[in-house]
Amino acid sequence: MSDSITFSVKNAAKNTTFSHTTSDCIVVFYFEKAKLSPEARHLDAASQGELKKILQLESATGKAEECFLLRAPSGIKAHRILLVGAGDPDQLDARALKKLIFALGAQLKAISGTHVHLCLDALVNKQIPATWLAQHSAQWLATQNYEFKTYKSDAHDNRKKTTARKHPTRYTFLTAKNSAELPHAVRIGASIAAGMRLTRDLGNTPGNDCHPSYLAAQARKLANRFPKLTCKIIDEKEMRTIGAGAFCAVAQGSKQSGKLILLHYKGSQKRSDSPYTFVGKGITFDTGGISIKPSQSMEEMKYDMCGAAAVLGLLQIVNELALPINVTGVIAAAENMPSGEATRPGDIVTTLSGKTVEILNTDAEGRLVLCDALTYVERFHPKIVVDIATLTGACVVALGHHHTGMLSNHQPLADQLLASGLQCTDWAWQLPLTEEYTKQLDNTVADLSNIGGRTGGTITAGAFLAEFTKNYKWAHLDIAGTAWLASGAKQGATGRPVPLLANYLIGEAKLTR
Numbered sequence: 001m002s003d004s005i006t007f008s009v010k011n012a013a014k015n016t017t018f019s020h021t022t023s024d025c026i027v028v029f030y031f032e033k034a035k036l037s038p039e040a041r042h043l044d045a046a047s048q049g050e051l052k053k054i055l056q057l058e059s060a061t062g063k064a065e066e067c068f069l070l071r072a073p074s075g076i077k078a079h080r081i082l083l084v085g086a087g088d089p090d091q092l093d094a095r096a097l098k099k100l101i102f103a104l105g106a107q108l109k110a111i112s113g114t115h116v117h118l119c120l121d122a123l124v125n126k127q128i129p130a131t132w133l134a135q136h137s138a139q140w141l142a143t144q145n146y147e148f149k150t151y152k153s154d155a156h157d158n159r160k161k162t163t164a165r166k167h168p169t170r171y172t173f174l175t176a177k178n179s180a181e182l183p184h185a186v187r188i189g190a191s192i193a194a195g196m197r198l199t200r201d202l203g204n205t206p207g208n209d210c211h212p213s214y215l216a217a218q219a220r221k222l223a224n225r226f227p228k229l230t231c232k233i234i235d236e237k238e239m240r241t242i243g244a245g246a247f248c249a250v251a252q253g254s255k256q257s258g259k260l261i262l263l264h265y266k267g268s269q270k271r272s273d274s275p276y277t278f279v280g281k282g283i284t285f286d287t288g289g290i291s292i293k294p295s296q297s298m299e300e301m302k303y304d305m306c307g308a309a310a311v312l313g314l315l316q317i318v319n320e321l322a323l324p325i326n327v328t329g330v331i332a333a334a335e336n337m338p339s340g341e342a343t344r345p346g347d348i349v350t351t352l353s354g355k356t357v358e359i360l361n362t363d364a365e366g367r368l369v370l371c372d373a374l375t376y377v378e379r380f381h382p383k384i385v386v387d388i389a390t391l392t393g394a395c396v397v398a399l400g401h402h403h404t405g406m407l408s409n410h411q412p413l414a415d416q417l418l419a420s421g422l423q424c425t426d427w428a429w430q431l432p433l434t435e436e437y438t439k440q441l442d443n444t445v446a447d448l449s450n451i452g453g454r455t456g457g458t459i460t461a462g463a464f465l466a467e468f469t470k471n472y473k474w475a476h477l478d479i480a481g482t483a484w485l486a487s488g489a490k491q492g493a494t495g496r497p498v499p500l501l502a503n504y505l506i507g508e509a510k511l512t513r
Contacts, residue, residue: 005145005169005193007138007186012039012119012174019046019076021174024113026078027104029086029122030055032062037122039174040083046075051083063087064096065103069111078117082107086123093127094136098425101137105144108168115170121177130177131185136424138189139196139499141171146197148204148492191320192502196495199306199313203484203493207285207302212251212259212333215282215308219261219331222312226319228267234260236334244372245349246357250365251334253289253342258334260373263311265318265327267509275326276505277382279373281366281389282308282333289336289362290344297486304366306483306493307388308333313498314505323509328380332369336362348446352376353468358446366391367461368450371468384413384473387465388497389480394457396481403429404497405478407462413473417504426500428477437463 012018018026018039028040034055036044044051050073054060058068066085073081084104086092092100100123108116120137124130145167175182202210202218216233223231236258240248244260251258261282264275283304287293293301308331315329343349348358349368352375357368366389377385395405404421406428408414414430421428437459440452448467452460462476482496 005142005171005190007171007173007190009134009173009175009183009186011176011178013176013178015042017174018042018119021078021117023078023117023172024115024168025080025082025108025111026076026117026119027082027084028119029084030060030062031086031089034060034062037119039119039122043073043076043081047073048075050074051081055083060085064100067103067107069107079113080111082111089122090125092123092125094423094425097123097128097133097136098140101140102144105141109144111168114168115172116168117172117174119174121175130175130179131181134173134182135185135189137173138171138186139193142190142193143196143495146200148201150201150205188321188506191317192499194320195313195317195502196498198316199309199495199498200493202309202312203303203306205302207335210302210305211256211284211335212282213256215284215305215331215333216259216261218312219263222316223263226265228265229315229319230264232262234262239372242352243350244352244376246351246368247332247334247372249343249347249349249359250283250289250336250368253339254335254337256284256335258369259331260376261331261333263315263329265315267318267323268326269324271326273326274381274383275328276508277328277330277377277380277385278311278314278501279330279332279370279377279385279387280308280311281305281370281387281391282331283366283369284333284335286336286363286365287338289365290338290342291361291363292338293363300484300486303484303493304390305333306390306479309493310388310479310483310498310501313495314501317498317502318505321506323505325505325509327505328377328382330373330377332373334369336365351468355448355467356446357448357450358443359450361451364450364461367464370465374465374468374474378471382472384410384475385469386417386475386477386501388477388501390483391478392458392461392480395478398458399429399481401481401485403427404482404500405458406430406475407433407459407466408475409433409466409469410473410475413475416507417475417500420504420507421497421500424499424503426497426503428497428500431459431462433459433462433466438467
């Protein structure tokens with residue numbers, strides 16, 4: 001779990017604010033040719049030129065992400081000054097700023113002390129408004145502090161005294177801009193980071209603990225926190241009774257009962273307003289079933305419920321920000337296991353829609369639980385539906401770990417989601433959805449096959465889902481490449497695409513005011 005982190009905004013219209021601020025560390029920026037920002041110039045004057053001296057001594061260029069730490073500066077109340085290079089201020093865009101803030105966060109994690117002041121005004125330009133900068137800086141700094149230590153033995157041993165340095169847990173943005181919007185922007189960023197933290201914690205929880213009943217319990221826990229949120233759980237037995245044959249075909253191989261988890265947030269004054277609806281794939285562990293996966297890297301299949309985790313993280317954000325809209329979250333939770341009860345390749349099932357599907361590969365199970373969930377949500381008369389799923393390895397091959405794959409039956413919705421991703425640097429990339437791909441699902445003994453051959457795997461999976469979404473505006477997000485990273489310093493669940501979806505809903509909520 002991540003430490004509790006707080007953010008605030010303090011007016012710094014007077015230059016003396018910078019030198020008179022008591023802090024474990026104050027962060028200021030400088031640019032190409034070691035040109036100091038206005039705030040850095042004031043600190044340099046107050047410290048009798050110590051900032052310029054260190055830049056000269058280190059032959060600083062001002063290139064982006066170059067950092068120098070000044071300890072116990074004279075004439076300054078802050079214990080340290082962190083000088084951060086920002087390159088050409090006129091060339092700073094969202095992508096460059098994200099890299100810059102993450103580099104800054106990495107530096108701060110190595111500094112003992114808990115309270116950091118940041119002077120961000122110098123980074124504002126024509127491309128980067130002050131409110132955007134405040135929101136995303138809060139989000140990225142909180143994200144940078146994330147750690148998952150639930151299963152570390154010393155995390156629960158109160159007898160051990162740790163000498164580890166504390167990460168910053170209090171951030172104050174010093175700004176000369178007297179705007180009531182900045183504190184709200186910081187609050188949004190912190191809320192998105194908290195939603196991502198919930199999503200990451202769930203994603204990182206192993207399958208022996210995170211099973212369908214666990215996800216149901218987390219949904220109930222979330223609903224108990226917020227008065228506008230209600231939760232209903234439909235178990236596997238009831239799903240079979242209502243005719244959700246595709247969902248049950250996946251769930252029946254496990255001793256863990258499958259669950260359809262429904263969360264309804266009523267934020268609109270017009271309670272009859274149609275809900276923005278999000279459907280998450282919640283395969284809590286995916287062995288592949290009878291079409292079993294290779295053993296190498298199978299441990300990563302605990303992440304196959306990251307779509308479900310994203311729905312819970314998103315609903316936490318919606319509730320914390322009290323968005324004036326209605327939102328429904330649906331999680332199709334099941335465990336895909338081989339057993340004597342498991343579905344066999346070649347079995348034919350009847351979906352909740354009435355369409356029949358021949359299951360040619362039991363490892364294409366996500367689309368089976370989702371197709372019944374997507375049929376079920378029709379009863380809510382949704383404004384839009386977005387499903388989020390770690391659906392295909394083909395998406396990783398096509399887009400790597402940088403862009404989420406997207407398909408849609410409604411181009412205006414697709415355009416909104418793409419724009420949202422660009423705005424918050426949680427990128428998506430649209431793939432085509434034409435009848436040629438749907439024909440790859442043709443079957444001689446059933447209405448559909450659950451796979452469409454080796455080519456165009458991400459698109460044929462989306463085309464399969466599209467057959468169950470003809471009655472509403474729908475988009476599909478394939479997060480197989482973006483929901484987690486298998487190696488490196490940032491290994492584990494990433495929390496994507498929570499920022500994209502939260503940014504989209506915040507924009508939609510503004511239109512209702």
